[in-house]
Amino acid sequence: ILNVEQSPQSLHVQEGDSTNFTCSFPSSNFYALHWYRWETAKSPEALFVMTLNGDEKKKGRISATLNTKEGYSYLYIKGSQPEDSATYLCAFCSGGSYIPTFGRGTSLIVHP
Amino acid sequence: NAGVTQTPKFRVLKTGQSMTLLCAQDMNHEYMYWYRQDPGMGLRLIHYSVGEGTTAKGEVPDGYNVSRLKKQNFLLGLESAAPSQTSVYFCASSYPRTFGGTEAFFGQGTRLTVV
Numbered sequence: 001i002l003n004v005e006q007s008p009q010s011l012h013v014q015e016g017d018s019t020n021f022t023c024s025f026p027s028s029n030f031y032a033l034h035w036y037r038w039e040t041a042k043s044p045e046a047l048f049v050m051t052l053n054g055d056e057k058k059k060g061r062i063s064a065t066l067n068t069k070e071g072y073s074y075l076y077i078k079g080s081q082p083e084d085s086a087t088y089l090c091a092f093c094s095g096g097s098y099i100p101t102f103g104r105g106t107s108l109i110v111h112p
Numbered sequence: 113n114a115g116v117t118q119t120p121k122f123r124v125l126k127t128g129q130s131m132t133l134l135c136a137q138d139m140n141h142e143y144m145y146w147y148r149q150d151p152g153m154g155l156r157l158i159h160y161s162v163g164e165g166t167t168a169k170g171e172v173p174d175g176y177n178v179s180r181l182k183k184q185n186f187l188l189g190l191e192s193a194a195p196s197q198t199s200v201y202f203c204a205s206s207y208p209r210t211f212g213g214t215e216a217f218f219g220q221g222t223r224l225t226v227v
Binding site: 046 | 143145147152153154155156157160170202204206208213214215216217218219220221
């Protein structure tokens with residue numbers, strides 16, 4: 001079982017705050033790292049697929065970075081809005097199986 | 113384009129009953145997965161399939177069986193339901209083996225309660 005850790009487990013911020021989360025994964029046999037956004041009562045939806053060390057991806061106010069050598073990825077949200085409230089999941093795919101192994105997620109609540 | 117469709121969306125079972133959850137995808141994806149989601153546990157892989165006619169165990173396979181007779185369908189069976197199988201079940205599919213692969217696309221989930 002691959003060890004994929006996310007921190008913090010939950011986060012409460014005020015509207016307009018910027019925030020970031022961490023995903024740690026095995027540094028060997030890397031294939032891809034995914035970030036998903038999961039709103040309550042909905043299905044997870046992909047934000048980013050990251051494959052190369054040093055990758056930086058951006059979608060609106062959300063961005064992510066990747067360090068495969070040390071085994072971590074950061075997700076940043078700039079100027080959080082209440083609609084950003086969701087659980088953010090990362091998933092690690094190894095080169096052996098390609099199967100996404102998910103972390104437990106970071107629950108973000110943005111207060112107006 | 114429907115993506116990934118799960119049926120049923122909700123189900124209540126009595127202990128010992130059996131049922132089958134159906135997952136269908138129309139994206140011609142090779143890989144399909146069944147996950148369960150429990151509070152504080154994230155998504156845990158039950159079984160997966162890397163192609164038609166193949167299945168494999170994931171992290172928490174006990175009490176479940178699967179079949180993938182057609183590429184577009186992945187069935188999850190509970191032979192004798194137990195209260196510990198009360199959970200939300202998600203099916204997903206992906207096409208991982210091109211360079212970089214694709215992300216997983218999820219169905220809408222099945223909320224199963226075993227009483």
